Amino acid sequence: MKNGRKIEDVCDFVVKPIIEALEEAERGKKISPWTKQWKDDGTANTLTGILARNGVSRRPYNGINWLILNMFPEYNSPDWFTLNQLKKLTGMDRPIPDGEFENAMSIVFWKMIDHRTERDSRGRPKKFPLAKTYLVWNRDQIPALPEPKPDVIPPDFDPKTEIDKYLTNLDLRGGVNLGGNRACYIPSQDAICLPLNSAFFNEHQREGTKAHEGIHATGAKHRLNRKMAKGWFDDEAYAYEELVAELGAAMTCAYLGMPLTELQHTSYIASWLKHLKDDPSFIMSAAAHANKAFNYLIGEHASLQSESKESLAYAA
Numbered sequence: 438m439k440n441g442r443k444i445e446d447v448c449d450f451v452v453k454p455i456i457e458a459l460e461e462a463e464r465g466k467k468i469s470p471w472t473k474q475w476k477d478d479g480t481a482n483t484l485t486g487i488l489a490r491n492g493v494s495r496r497p498y499n500g501i502n503w504l505i506l507n508m509f510p511e512y513n514s515p516d517w518f519t520l521n522q523l524k525k526l527t528g529m530d531r532p533i534p535d536g537e538f539e540n541a542m543s544i545v546f547w548k549m550i551d552h553r554t555e556r557d558s559r560g561r562p563k564k565f566p567l568a569k570t571y572l573v574w575n576r577d578q579i580p581a582l583p584e585p586k587p588d589v590i591p592p593d594f595d596p597k598t599e600i601d602k603y604l605t606n607l608d609l610r611g612g613v614n615l616g617g618n619r620a621c622y623i624p625s626q627d628a629i630c631l632p633l634n635s636a637f638f639n640e641h642q643r644e645g646t647k648a649h650e651g652i653h654a655t656g657a658k659h660r661l662n663r664k665m666a667k668g669w670f671d672d673e674a675y676a677y678e679e680l681v682a683e684l685g686a687a688m689t690c691a692y693l694g695m696p697l698t699e700l701q702h703t704s705y706i707a708s709w710l711k712h713l714k715d716d717p718s719f720i721m722s723a724a725a726h727a728n729k730a731f732n733y734l735i736g737e738h739a740s741l742q743s744e745s746k747e748s749l750a751y752a753a
């Protein structure tokens with residue numbers, strides 16, 4: 438239920454306290470670090486090609502392996518298998534077709550190994566990390582694999598709630614994909630990934646995270662066409678877009694009547710300002726973009742074809 442603030446008050450209501458908090462931080466008051474607002478509940482997101490995972494356990498890969506398997510190969514399936522897994526699943530000695538063996542991806546795992554001779558102060562073998570690499574193949578490379586069982590994702594999206602309605606109204610090409618340990622918007626697929634509702638520590642953090650990803654989605658070419666980071670290395674553009682997303686999320690939360698003090702917008706914004714060389718003027722222009730994005734998200738974009746006065750004031 439929407440019982441928050443009027444649209445026209447929202448920008449000031451959100452931006453002023455954030456600027457005050459950042460000014461206090463400049464004078465030495467500590468801003469507590471941002472922490473993830475949901476727990477890893479062990480589910481996997483099913484958005485194809487987004488979340489590379491072990492094809493047998495269906496657990497997503499982490500860290501460098503996630504990067505290797507998600508960023509480079511262009512397969513439709515998120516499932517990856519080792520040779521042993523493929524042998525077991527297909528019952529074949531040579532499950533990999535000719536010409537595909539060399540197209541394996543190499544992933545790495547770290548194992549703590551006991552040192553043969555060195556001992557710690559209590560006489561136990563010292564441990565050292567050993568990297569072990571594995572070759573894995575994508576489901577698309579192995580025609581002999583049986584069809585995957587469909588993922589069971591609990592119905593967890595309720596378009597009747599205000600925030601889910603906003604996400605639904607964005608009409609994302611790749612949809613809203615639930616489950617897993619990641620919240621993100623993927624521009625190439627025009628898709629949002631979110632942990633399950635039950636993974637969030639409280640309802641405000643859940644709505645805030647949804648709003649954050651929704652604001653990212655408003656920046657797509659066919660929506661507000663906001664300049665977004667081109668890649669992970671476009672550091673400043675990325676930081677700027679994060680500022681816009683978090684300010685927009687704070688505006689959405691205020692509009693929905695959530696207590697902003699319970700949320701961590703300021704910490705998040707402060708952390709991204711560091712990437713923008715601590716220049717507070719970025720906050721003002723980001724607030725103008727965020728205001729536009731917020732209006733778009735809540736469905737007021739039709740009345741905002743020409744920029745509002747507040748928006749221009751913040752852009753100045």
Ligand SMILES: [Zn+2]
Nearest residue numbers: 649653679682
């Ligand atoms: Zn973000």
